[in-house]
Amino acid sequence: MKIVGICGSPRKNGNSEILLDEFLKYFEGKAEIEKIFLNKLRFVPCQECENIRKDGRCKINDDMQNVYDKIESSDIVIVASPIFFGSISAQTKMMIDRFQCQWLGIKIFKTFKPKRKRGIFISVEASEKDEFIENAKSIIKNFFATIGASYFDDVICKGVDEKGKVKEKIECFEKIKKIYEKIMEV
Numbered sequence: 001m002k003i004v005g006i007c008g009s010p011r012k013n014g015n016s017e018i019l020l021d022e023f024l025k026y027f028e029g030k031a032e033i034e035k036i037f038l039n040k041l042r043f044v045p046c047q048e049c050e051n052i053r054k055d056g057r058c059k060i061n062d063d064m065q066n067v068y069d070k071i072e073s074s075d076i077v078i079v080a081s082p083i084f085f086g087s088i089s090a091q092t093k094m095m096i097d098r099f100q101c102q103w104l105g106i107k108i109f110k111t112f113k114p115k116r117k118r119g120i121f122i123s124v125e126a127s128e129k130d131e132f133i134e135n136a137k138s139i140i141k142n143f144f145a146t147i148g149a150s151y152f153d154d155v156i157c158k159g160v161d162e163k164g165k166v167k168e169k170i171e172c173f174e175k176i177k178k179i180y181e182k183i184m185e186v
Protein backbone atom coordinates (compact mmCIF):
# COMPACT_ATOMS: atom_id res chain seq x y z
CA MET A 1 0.00 0.00 0.00
CA LYS A 2 1.26 3.46 -0.90
CA ILE A 3 0.06 6.52 0.94
CA VAL A 4 0.80 10.16 0.20
CA GLY A 5 0.13 12.95 2.68
CA ILE A 6 0.01 16.48 1.30
CA CYS A 7 0.31 19.42 3.65
CA GLY A 8 -1.13 22.65 2.25
CA SER A 9 -0.33 24.86 5.21
CA PRO A 10 2.65 27.22 5.02
CA ARG A 11 3.12 26.77 8.78
CA LYS A 12 5.63 24.06 9.75
CA ASN A 13 4.31 21.96 12.64
CA GLY A 14 1.04 23.83 12.40
CA ASN A 15 -2.39 22.39 13.05
CA SER A 16 -2.83 20.80 9.62
CA GLU A 17 0.59 19.16 9.72
CA ILE A 18 0.09 17.85 13.26
CA LEU A 19 -3.08 16.02 12.18
CA LEU A 20 -1.50 14.82 8.95
CA ASP A 21 1.54 13.45 10.81
CA GLU A 22 -0.73 11.70 13.31
CA PHE A 23 -2.47 10.01 10.40
CA LEU A 24 0.75 8.99 8.67
CA LYS A 25 2.13 7.59 11.95
CA TYR A 26 -0.52 4.87 11.93
CA PHE A 27 0.80 3.60 8.61
CA GLU A 28 4.45 3.36 9.64
CA GLY A 29 5.70 -0.12 8.84
CA LYS A 30 2.40 -0.95 7.10
CA ALA A 31 2.60 1.19 3.99
CA GLU A 32 5.04 3.10 1.83
CA ILE A 33 4.64 6.68 3.05
CA GLU A 34 5.35 9.87 1.11
CA LYS A 35 4.86 13.32 2.54
CA ILE A 36 4.67 16.51 0.50
CA PHE A 37 4.94 19.94 2.09
CA LEU A 38 3.61 22.15 -0.70
CA ASN A 39 5.04 25.40 0.63
CA LYS A 40 8.57 24.05 0.16
CA LEU A 41 8.02 23.18 -3.50
CA ARG A 42 8.82 25.44 -6.40
CA PHE A 43 5.91 25.47 -8.82
CA VAL A 44 3.85 27.99 -10.70
CA PRO A 45 0.06 28.30 -10.82
CA CYS A 46 -1.79 26.88 -13.85
CA GLN A 47 -0.95 28.88 -16.98
CA GLU A 48 -3.86 27.61 -19.10
CA CYS A 49 -1.32 26.53 -21.72
CA GLU A 50 -2.25 25.88 -25.32
CA ASN A 51 -0.97 22.70 -27.02
CA ILE A 52 -1.04 20.80 -23.80
CA ARG A 53 0.11 17.22 -23.21
CA LYS A 54 -2.69 14.67 -23.44
CA ASP A 55 -1.37 12.10 -21.00
CA GLY A 56 -2.68 13.73 -17.85
CA ARG A 57 0.57 15.56 -17.26
CA CYS A 58 1.33 19.26 -17.32
CA LYS A 59 4.09 20.31 -19.69
CA ILE A 60 5.57 22.79 -17.20
CA ASN A 61 8.69 21.18 -15.79
CA ASP A 62 8.70 22.16 -12.14
CA ASP A 63 8.24 20.43 -8.77
CA MET A 64 4.68 19.42 -9.70
CA GLN A 65 6.11 16.61 -11.84
CA ASN A 66 7.10 14.81 -8.66
CA VAL A 67 3.65 15.44 -7.18
CA TYR A 68 1.95 13.81 -10.22
CA ASP A 69 4.16 10.72 -9.79
CA LYS A 70 3.50 10.40 -6.08
CA ILE A 71 -0.25 10.89 -6.35
CA GLU A 72 -0.70 8.60 -9.34
CA SER A 73 1.20 5.73 -7.75
CA SER A 74 -0.61 6.00 -4.41
CA ASP A 75 -3.54 4.02 -3.01
CA ILE A 76 -4.47 6.65 -0.44
CA VAL A 77 -4.14 10.42 -0.76
CA ILE A 78 -4.52 12.64 2.28
CA VAL A 79 -4.84 16.39 1.74
CA ALA A 80 -4.48 18.61 4.81
CA SER A 81 -5.32 22.30 4.42
CA PRO A 82 -6.20 25.12 6.78
CA ILE A 83 -9.14 27.36 5.96
CA PHE A 84 -7.87 30.67 4.61
CA PHE A 85 -10.51 33.26 3.79
CA GLY A 86 -13.28 30.71 3.68
CA SER A 87 -11.51 28.26 1.41
CA ILE A 88 -8.49 25.97 1.14
CA SER A 89 -5.02 27.56 1.29
CA ALA A 90 -3.47 29.10 -1.84
CA GLN A 91 -0.79 26.41 -1.81
CA THR A 92 -3.41 23.67 -1.96
CA LYS A 93 -5.44 25.42 -4.66
CA MET A 94 -2.34 26.02 -6.75
CA MET A 95 -1.56 22.31 -6.70
CA ILE A 96 -5.17 21.39 -7.55
CA ASP A 97 -5.35 23.78 -10.51
CA ARG A 98 -2.28 22.09 -11.95
CA PHE A 99 -4.42 18.95 -12.32
CA GLN A 100 -6.48 20.58 -15.06
CA CYS A 101 -4.28 18.67 -17.54
CA GLN A 102 -5.47 15.46 -15.92
CA TRP A 103 -9.12 16.53 -16.05
CA LEU A 104 -8.73 17.29 -19.76
CA GLY A 105 -6.95 13.96 -20.35
CA ILE A 106 -9.86 12.10 -18.74
CA LYS A 107 -12.91 14.08 -19.85
CA ILE A 108 -11.98 15.73 -23.14
CA PHE A 109 -9.16 13.78 -24.82
CA LYS A 110 -10.03 10.45 -23.18
CA THR A 111 -6.35 9.59 -23.23
CA PHE A 112 -5.80 9.22 -19.48
CA LYS A 113 -7.36 7.04 -16.82
CA PRO A 114 -6.18 7.54 -13.24
CA LYS A 115 -5.62 4.57 -10.95
CA ARG A 116 -8.45 4.08 -8.42
CA LYS A 117 -7.53 5.30 -4.95
CA ARG A 118 -9.02 6.65 -1.73
CA GLY A 119 -8.95 10.26 -0.59
CA ILE A 120 -9.07 11.73 2.89
CA PHE A 121 -9.40 15.42 3.67
CA ILE A 122 -8.09 17.10 6.80
CA SER A 123 -9.00 20.70 7.52
CA VAL A 124 -8.64 23.14 10.39
CA GLU A 125 -10.11 26.58 10.97
CA ALA A 126 -10.09 29.21 13.68
CA SER A 127 -13.83 29.78 13.51
CA GLU A 128 -16.71 27.31 13.71
CA LYS A 129 -18.10 28.16 10.29
CA ASP A 130 -19.65 25.22 8.46
CA GLU A 131 -19.95 27.12 5.19
CA PHE A 132 -16.17 27.59 4.96
CA ILE A 133 -15.64 23.87 5.52
CA GLU A 134 -18.35 22.98 3.01
CA ASN A 135 -16.74 25.27 0.47
CA ALA A 136 -13.35 23.62 1.03
CA LYS A 137 -14.89 20.13 0.86
CA SER A 138 -16.55 20.81 -2.47
CA ILE A 139 -13.18 21.80 -4.00
CA ILE A 140 -11.45 18.76 -2.53
CA LYS A 141 -14.25 16.44 -3.76
CA ASN A 142 -13.76 17.85 -7.23
CA PHE A 143 -10.01 17.27 -6.94
CA PHE A 144 -10.40 13.73 -5.65
CA ALA A 145 -12.76 12.88 -8.51
CA THR A 146 -10.12 14.12 -10.96
CA ILE A 147 -7.30 12.03 -9.50
CA GLY A 148 -9.49 8.91 -9.34
CA ALA A 149 -9.98 9.00 -5.58
CA SER A 150 -13.21 8.25 -3.76
CA TYR A 151 -13.92 10.67 -0.91
CA PHE A 152 -13.32 8.16 1.86
CA ASP A 153 -13.67 10.39 4.92
CA ASP A 154 -12.50 13.63 6.51
CA VAL A 155 -11.20 15.11 9.75
CA ILE A 156 -12.51 18.61 10.35
CA CYS A 157 -11.18 20.52 13.32
CA LYS A 158 -12.87 23.82 14.09
CA GLY A 159 -11.96 26.46 16.64
CA VAL A 160 -8.18 26.12 16.35
CA ASP A 161 -6.07 29.13 15.56
CA GLU A 162 -2.67 29.28 17.24
CA LYS A 163 0.00 26.76 16.30
CA GLY A 164 -0.47 23.47 18.14
CA LYS A 165 -3.95 24.28 19.46
CA VAL A 166 -5.26 21.23 17.63
CA LYS A 167 -3.52 19.01 20.19
CA GLU A 168 -6.33 19.89 22.62
CA LYS A 169 -8.97 18.50 20.26
CA ILE A 170 -9.02 14.87 21.34
CA GLU A 171 -12.04 14.16 19.12
CA CYS A 172 -9.96 14.92 16.00
CA PHE A 173 -7.31 12.40 17.04
CA GLU A 174 -10.03 9.85 17.75
CA LYS A 175 -11.50 10.45 14.30
CA ILE A 176 -8.10 9.79 12.72
CA LYS A 177 -7.83 6.47 14.57
CA LYS A 178 -11.36 5.53 13.43
CA ILE A 179 -10.56 6.30 9.80
CA TYR A 180 -7.34 4.30 10.03
CA GLU A 181 -9.26 1.32 11.40
CA LYS A 182 -11.89 1.68 8.68
CA ILE A 183 -9.16 1.69 6.02
CA MET A 184 -7.53 -1.41 7.44
CA GLU A 185 -10.77 -3.38 7.51
CA VAL A 186 -11.76 -2.61 3.90
Ligand SMILES: Cc1cc2nc3c(=O)[nH]c(=O)nc-3n(C[C@H](O)[C@H](O)[C@H](O)COP(=O)(O)O)c2cc1C
Pocket: 009, 010, 011, 013, 014, 015, 016, 017, 081, 082, 083, 084, 085, 086, 087, 124, 125, 126, 127, 128, 129, 132, 160, 161, 162, 163, 164
Ligand atom coordinates in the same frame (compact mmCIF):
# COMPACT_ATOMS: atom_id res chain seq x y z
C1 LIG B 1 -4.35 34.10 5.58
C2 LIG B 1 -5.22 33.46 6.63
C3 LIG B 1 -6.59 33.42 6.43
C4 LIG B 1 -7.42 32.80 7.35
N1 LIG B 1 -8.76 32.75 7.11
C5 LIG B 1 -9.57 32.09 7.98
C6 LIG B 1 -10.96 31.99 7.73
O1 LIG B 1 -11.50 32.48 6.74
N2 LIG B 1 -11.73 31.34 8.64
C7 LIG B 1 -11.20 30.76 9.75
O2 LIG B 1 -11.95 30.17 10.52
N3 LIG B 1 -9.87 30.82 10.01
C8 LIG B 1 -9.05 31.46 9.16
N4 LIG B 1 -7.69 31.52 9.39
C9 LIG B 1 -7.14 30.82 10.56
C10 LIG B 1 -6.55 29.45 10.22
O3 LIG B 1 -7.48 28.63 9.54
C11 LIG B 1 -6.14 28.73 11.53
O4 LIG B 1 -5.18 29.52 12.21
C12 LIG B 1 -5.58 27.35 11.31
O5 LIG B 1 -5.48 26.68 12.53
C13 LIG B 1 -4.21 27.40 10.65
O6 LIG B 1 -3.80 26.09 10.38
P1 LIG B 1 -2.24 25.71 10.21
O7 LIG B 1 -1.60 25.82 11.55
O8 LIG B 1 -2.25 24.32 9.69
O9 LIG B 1 -1.69 26.66 9.20
C14 LIG B 1 -6.84 32.18 8.51
C15 LIG B 1 -5.46 32.27 8.72
C16 LIG B 1 -4.65 32.88 7.79
C17 LIG B 1 -3.16 32.93 8.01
